[in-house]
Amino acid sequence: MTATPILSARGLVKRYGRVTALDHCDFDLMPGEILAVIGDNGAGKSSLIRALSGAMTPDEGVIELDGQPVKFASPLEARGAGIETVYQNLALSPALSIVDNMFLGRELRKPGPLGQYLRMLDRPAMRKFARDKLNELGLMTIQNIDQAVETLSGGQRQGVAVARAAAFGSRVVILDEPTAALGVKESRRVLELIQDVKRRGLPIVLISHNMPHVFELADRIHIHRLGKRLCIVDPKKISMSDAVAMMTGALAPPSEALAA
Ligand SMILES: Nc1ncnc2c1ncn2[C@@H]1O[C@H](COP(=O)(O)OP(=O)(O)OP(=O)(O)O)[C@@H](O)[C@H]1O
Numbered sequence: 001m002t003a004t005p006i007l008s009a010r011g012l013v014k015r016y017g018r019v020t021a022l023d024h025c026d027f028d029l030m031p032g033e034i035l036a037v038i039g040d041n042g043a044g045k046s047s048l049i050r051a052l053s054g055a056m057t058p059d060e061g062v063i064e065l066d067g068q069p070v071k072f073a074s075p076l077e078a079r080g081a082g083i084e085t086v087y088q089n090l091a092l093s094p095a096l097s098i099v100d101n102m103f104l105g106r107e108l109r110k111p112g113p114l115g116q117y118l119r120m121l122d123r124p125a126m127r128k129f130a131r132d133k134l135n136e137l138g139l140m141t142i143q144n145i146d147q148a149v150e151t152l153s154g155g156q157r158q159g160v161a162v163a164r165a166a167a168f169g170s171r172v173v174i175l176d177e178p179t180a181a182l183g184v185k186e187s188r189r190v191l192e193l194i195q196d197v198k199r200r201g202l203p204i205v206l207i208s209h210n211m212p213h214v215f216e217l218a219d220r221i222h223i224h225r226l227g228k229r230l231c232i233v234d235p236k237k238i239s240m241s242d243a244v245a246m247m248t249g250a251l252a253p254p255s256e257a258l259a260a
Helices: 045-052 075-080 098-103 123-136 154-168 184-199 211-217 240-248
Strands: 007-016 019-029 034-039 060-065 068-070 083-086 109-112 115-121 172-176 204-207 220-225 228-233
Touching: 007 045, 019 045, 019 060, 034 045, 034 211, 034 240, 045 060, 045 172, 045 204, 075 083, 083 154, 098 123, 098 154, 123 154, 154 172, 154 184, 184 204, 184 211, 211 240, 220 240, 228 240
Parallel strands: 019 228, 034 204, 034 220, 083 172, 172 204
Antiparallel strands: 007 019, 007 060, 060 068, 109 115, 220 228
């Protein structure tokens, strides 16, 4: 591997009582790539993502961003470092508008009548930012950005969540099962959106059980098994059934795919 990974981890361990969710797990995300993370239920994929995104503190191990060790005490700190995560539950506020959901805690403000001491929301700037970001990602089929998110379809909601992550994630976007709850047409749209985010230069970590989607999008596949990275495979050189067999332990990975 020549380039420095954008985000990497070495020897992550996380124990919950007698359960070892992460067992000396390694991870590498290279610049500009879509890295899929696949694994059986309970393999530890969510635990890995939670560690990388500051939602959980590992018991052992090191995480590096651009080759520098980082410790995230909260998701806020990871977001501050440019790592945005879209979880399955999306963390959108259904009753709020699309614009308000784009910000949620990161609202743009401007000086109010009392100057810097009472800064007020800069709604025109927020509206412009939201419109520009949705536009950049071809999401302006959403006509009205003041519309409440609860009035959007599942695919459109996923679109808003991904657009928000792409807008604020300056280094990495992590997507946890982005097409899990979507129909065929909506999934297609979200897959295109993920490609758009990649074209804008942001590397993406994609956790998915949907093998056709993984094989369509991923540049590399991290196969996770029993709390650790089993191997990394090239989706162009391996069949879906072999990847699934490795995930479940039915097939040993080829020696060149074994993780270092
Ligand atoms: N907060 C927790 N408390 C106790 N055990 C946990 C906790 N979080 C995860 N685990 C356990 O750690 C192991 C790994 O779970 P994790 O959710 O990371 O797997 P996963 O690969 O994401 O699974 P799935 O594909 O089913 O979502 C499982 O045995 C799980 O029960």
